Amino acid sequence: MRAVDPGRAGYAERDGVRLGFEIFGEGDPTILLLPAWTIVHSRFWKMQVPYLARRNRVITYDGPGNGRSDRVTDPDRYSADSYAADAAAVLDACGVDRAVVVGLSLGAQHATRLATHDPSRVLGLVLIGAALPLLADEVEDDSNEAVFGPAPDDPHGWDKYNIAYWQDHYEDFVEFFFDEAISEPHSTKPQEDAVGWALEAGPAVLGASVRRLPFNLTGEEIFAGVKCPTLVIHGTRDRIHSHRVGVEAARLAGSTLVSLDGSGHLPNVRDPVRVNLLLRDFVDRLGS
């Protein structure tokens, strides 16, 4: 059973793609919890929604390819700019002008684009485990052979990050991925949850999401248009995007940095109480 059911659920449609959203609670400001990589869907905010919705309107939605949204295989729908446009469409469909926007992992790309394109709609920005190309030694490269080439034989570790491999070994990949993403000891339940959400997407969708337009902005370009108060939260043991990305993001945004010592890539599911309290504190300060 869910801890709290949405007050309203519906769909926003943008250019023929239906996006399932849910609204919980009421009270300003609205908090918009963005989708991340489509390997998960909106339920990955399940530890935040009941708490935040006690005092604020909370909107979650499924990005293209997962949850209640259409299973899109057009890579263009997975670009950061497309996600930002989706987010704006969801806000429109919910009748909400402005929100505090929370983006986790790839959601940090979507969130910063939204804040740049529609600054008036973003009251504040929270970036958790941000997937942003801010480190010279850690530039994301989805164009290489290892990802797009033939499936490797007997792959180990990140070898499994290969679209062809996913066709027959999708579950093996996602299990590996969430072992890395949720690296804290005793994380079986969050890992099971995440794998289950990943299975709702499937290899075709995930492959399309990786073929998207690369997000190749510089740090300065990412944050030039971000004028709102920002909070960066990053685990020191994040194995997907290192803690140094969070440090750099906070520097570029001129924002508060909260380092979660010992946390991995998904502190919202593994350290939900601390993340909830941080979100509450951030939202309350914006309100005052």
Place this chain on the structure above:
Amino acid sequence: MRAQDPDREGAVDRDGVEIHYEVYGAGTPTLLLIPPSPITHSRIWKALIPFLARHYRVVTLDGRGNGKSGRPVKPAEYSSDAHVADLLAVLNATETPSAVVVALCTASWWAVALAAAHPDRVEALIAIEPGVPHLGTRQPHWEETAPHWDEIIENPTGWQLNNRHLITTEQRRWIEFFFGEQLVEPHSTKQFEDAVNWALETTGEVQVAGREGFDIGLPDAETAERLYRELGIETLTIHGDRDICQNVDRGAAFAAVTGGELLVLEGAGHLTVAREPVVVNRAIHKFVEKIKGIPMQSHVWTRSMNRRKRALYLSSPIGLGHARRDLAIAQELRKIQPDLQVDWLAQHPVTAVLTEAGESVHPASQWLASESGHFASEARGHELHCFQALRRMDEILVANFMIFQEVVEEGVYDLVIGDEAWDVDYYWHENPELKRAANVWMTDFVGYLPMPEGGEHEAYLTADYNAEMIEHIARFPRIRDRSIFVGSPDDIYPDVFGPELPKIRDWTEDHFDFAGYITGFTPPTESQAEEWRADLGYRPDEKVCLVTVGGSGVGRDLLEKVIAAYPMAKKLVPELRMIAVAGPRIDPQSLPTHPGLEVHGYVDSLYRHLSVCDVAIVQGGLSTTMELTAARRPFLYFPLRNHFEQNFHVRHRLDRYGAGRHMDYRSTDPDGVAVAMAEELGRRVAYHEVETDGAQRAARMIAELV
């Protein structure tokens, strides 16, 4: 001693009336604390200033009619206009463009008037038990007595004293009645004494003028209401719901009409600033932080299982003995828990011992107000009324508690160990929601005991303090996770806590674990003692009498008396060598000398001298006398007059060990000292053995919590 002295003070002349002000701290914004003069003055804020001044700049004033300010006697000079002009003058004199105003009782009305007339000078208003006219209901006793204000009343009782003639002629009676009514909270004797004493610094005539002046030029209800509604600043109202000066519905109405926050303190009366200082401090801080709108601070939060075990150790600086025993306990604790990090929140002189031992002293220690300085300031000759000194340390305790609480909230401690950390023990019981770690309470005595000189009143006070402690622990057993008595059940003084209160020993045995005594050092064996004597330069043919008075300035009188005894003592014991140690606070040059008498300011390893001397002359402090007992040395001890711990608790314990010779300072002349010394010198003592595993036992008890 005050917890904090002002950084700056001065006075402004307001048409011939001096208005005295004080400035503390340097943060932003400035807080202007306004007392409801003339019934009190700026000292009413004493429990708030040290805390607030660590975060903000604090300006306070003695309102006209009391404290160091002038005392006009005409009602017209106490009008709201006069008060507002005073406030403005103080803001100008202190170069304060604008301030968050914190006002108590009637001062809230002057704050409103200031904000209305000079909106650019008031950033926000914190009204505490506000006396804002035309809101809520007036207390019935004010209503009933108002018509008789100017009448002559025969045989007045109770609220009938609220009368201009009686306030003038029977001021003390009125003031004691009034504050007795206001302090509805049990165990408020100190707050009552303070409030009465401050009120009596001015005259009844001035108080009448202040009361009559308050009504001059008050607006009608409609005008006042509009004033409140249109204030245009954020407000916080704090109000005790049992306030019988200003009804709590007045505070509620003020919060409502100004659209501000309301904090009701249930069970609290009119003087929450004095009786509930922790919650008031924290509420003010939270409110000011909110209006400052500062962003969240960058920080690190560590996952629980990634945390190193950490303990915060508080070692009482009153008397030097705690430092060594606490160090010994910490060392034993690390043997059991090698990964335990121990941080010390401590002050001089404890920090000196800790630093030398390579311990980690928490940087916030530098903010602590000096408890040992306070005790030194309380000493008069060979006298230290330690119960009253502890009571008068109230503002230092709350100041230091606020620092402790910030440290414990930021530091993610698993454990707090408080060796007679009175502030933590008291204020965690008073504010149990603030407890953030397992808590060990440690002490070497239980029970305040009245000195005979204090008479019935002191017996009443000590019983009241004991009763509060007993009630605290009965109601909140979860605050002390472990209570350790440094000693054995037999060391407990055989008395009761007070009339109708339990026997100290029964209660203590029910509520404490017993570690045995902890000296913090191992006494030398006989052969070691010979080596130590040689090391210290004692010649085989001399008899060494060591005279020490500890680290405080309290010992001058005893030193002088013993020095005066020296010629006679030398006659009685020709091989006598007397070594007097004056300690850091007494200049050895200022003491009289005799040929053959050594007076040192400081000696290295005093405990080694204590361990091997032939006889010692000391005060009645527990640590020094027990070091002598453990080392089996004969000694004379002179408890400080009116020091209940030395006269009852320590003496009882020494009697149990069969140790030392008790001496009365006043009735012993120098020759008497010399004779007693000569009798004791070289005596083969038959002391009860002092345990040597106390630190280990205490550490085991503590380690169970981490």
